Amino acid sequence: MEEEVPCYFVCPISLHLMRDPVTLPTGITYDRDGIERWLLTAGTCPLTKQPVPPDCDPTPNHTLRRLIQSWCAAEGVVRRVATPPKPPIGDDRSRVASLVSRIGANNNFTSTELLAALRELRDVASESERSKKLVAAVPRAVDTLVGVFIIASSATASAAVCCDEVLEIISSLELSEKCLARVIEANEALSRSLVGALVSALQRSNAASRAHAALLLRSVTAVMSTNSLASLPEQLFGEVVQLIRDKQVSSRAVTKAALHVIVGTAPWGRNRVKAVDAGAVAALVDMLLDGPERRACELALGALDRLCVCAEGRAELVAHGAGVAAVGGKALRVSDVATDKAVRVLRSVARHAATAAVLQEMAQTGVVGTLCVVAQSEEQYGERTRERARETLRRHARAWRSTPCLHHHLQAMYP
Template sequence: MEEVEVPCYFVCPISLQLMRDPVTLPSGITYDRDGIERWLLTAGSCPVTKQPVPEDLEPTPNHTLRRLIHSWAAIHSFAAHAIQTPPKPATDRGRVASLVSRVAAAAAAAAKTTKWSSSELLAALRELRDVAAESERSRKLVAAVPGVADALFAVLVASGDGEALEIICSLQLPEQCLLRAIETNDSELVDALVSALQRSNAASREHAALLLQKVMSLSPNRNLPEQVFLEVVQLLRDKQQVSKAATKAALHVLAGATPWGRNRVKAVDAGAVPVLVDMLLELEERRACELALGALDRLCGCAEGRAELVAHGAGVAAVGALMMRVSDVTTDKAVRVLRSLARHAATPAVLQEMAQTGAVGTLCVVAAQSSEHCCYSQRTRERARETLRLHARAWRTSPCLHRHLQAIYPDC
């Protein structure tokens, strides 16, 4: 089918896409409503002519152009679903900007009194939350208001307000805004999230976990307080009472915070290892298994983590059972965990358990895979061979190892 060229006057000058809801500014230039509303929140002028646009002005719908676009799309069978006119907006940019200003002003006033029970602040937050919940368009408008992240984070840090936390999690805030807010509030923000994790409200705990995940992804080199790991581990224990999103966020935090020694030990002391092992015995979702094994791999980077794993009655068996069963990622992580044990925790009892639970046999199968027909990476296969060579004397002739596995055991 010949590609259809979209007429230039049907294209929004901002998004360079076919307009769905064309609106015209006093300058005479027409834009798609979604793009121009977000632009005016930050610039306040026409993008093409640079003429100022009053804050309270609403762009005029261009009904004639919209009908032309629809007629043209119908004639050319041009992705009709993509140009359907959105419903009439319930929220305008002026209202959104006014709400954010109210939140910022009420937060500043409440901060001076050291009491965060301001009825004006609470009312503004709840109205802003309702606006953000209206539609994707409304959330984009709120996120585009200058200073919205600073205002909401200020409220969250000073009061731990649940509405502020919910709004932050619902918005797709630009990374630079989030990073600035994180750096500005630093440890106070972490303390506020810990307080939210300690609440009985499942929604607040989920929002706190999701925001903590964002904090760790944008600012990973952080030495977190012990209380963070205690609450994250408790969230994993309560996985039946919280959402899957909250559980995955907690796993992301554990994996993301523990490449460094101090955080690893704190997580182990919080009881993370036995909780992760228990999860591996129950989890069925692929991504959750990958995250749990990834966190366990990080924790086995310290002696305390390895000791906790071998002390768990099903620790070695759970890791070995996931090799070659869920995904390439879980296979790689499981091999890494077993290699850590073989290198640094190889007591006779541990070596025997690895053979008895079938972990050694599965390592043989992974190591023997040929590069041509193997889905595992070369690095994974090399790690498996390295692990088997470490204790070949103990394992190669083990009665727990079947003869066909002994035959493919790598040479020392």
């Protein structure tokens, strides 16, 4: 039977036998790995809730460590303990702070010294999750990297290598929305400059940088102010549409990021019209025809729903040879969310773009029958979705109720 571990040998965070016990200024001892991860995000003692200074280096508890080793040796569980302790987090923090200082002080974006510092910082961030959090937590690190990326993106073409390196570092940190918001909220002009730099990165041929820029663009637009969102450049939507169309270069994650950008930015200013002018509606319809996976299909329909709020978006949808059919074909077949989004798009078309030709197309392509099924499916779809379907059917009942395209069992379901 396994010997019970003494409670004072157990880390309060992991509840496992401590490998490298260290003590905080609060007097509480934890395993080094657990408390360092905790302090990178929380900044307080887990048990006492007292604040811990950002530059605090937990003190190694050598006495407790020797006691644990002795106990493990006596109980025959020596292998549980320990590996040599990790370098103190303070040493790593000093190293990162030094690299950030070198990067921020160097204005020559083609110098070997700057590239060397960037690559060293990139290597540090790629070591582990702990290292990523450490880089992001060092004061002014993210601000410095963003500033260098913005300035380098507007410099000469020879600075592209520097841009790519900085963008890779920023993307690897997987910054939280809270961190990004802190960086860009203090300066509205900074958010516009950052968007411009990301657009420049999307316009380059480097596939890896385009992917990093797309993922970062999604995160940045999610925390931008409404004023900044309302003034997004037209080039942004052109590049986003290109990401949706470029199946050979864009991964699923990149495509979804592009879809999120359209969904998140469309309501503000003239962004709907900008996206439509960039060819977003045709790209989204073509994407639906290619049979995307469930989440991408839901996002594409959500984007079409946002774009069809404006007359330009509806006109593009009905002008596409398969626009209405592609939207109606995803209802009932993908998910409840996709069905709801498809019904919303069809209602917008029926309300504001219902020419005789469009009504005939909706009947011939099975859209009317789909709406009948949704309207009667009380257990599967929400009341709002069913009501939108019923509203659409009632609006054009005279044209659809007696159409020969509607099977007799669907005519019986007609509201």
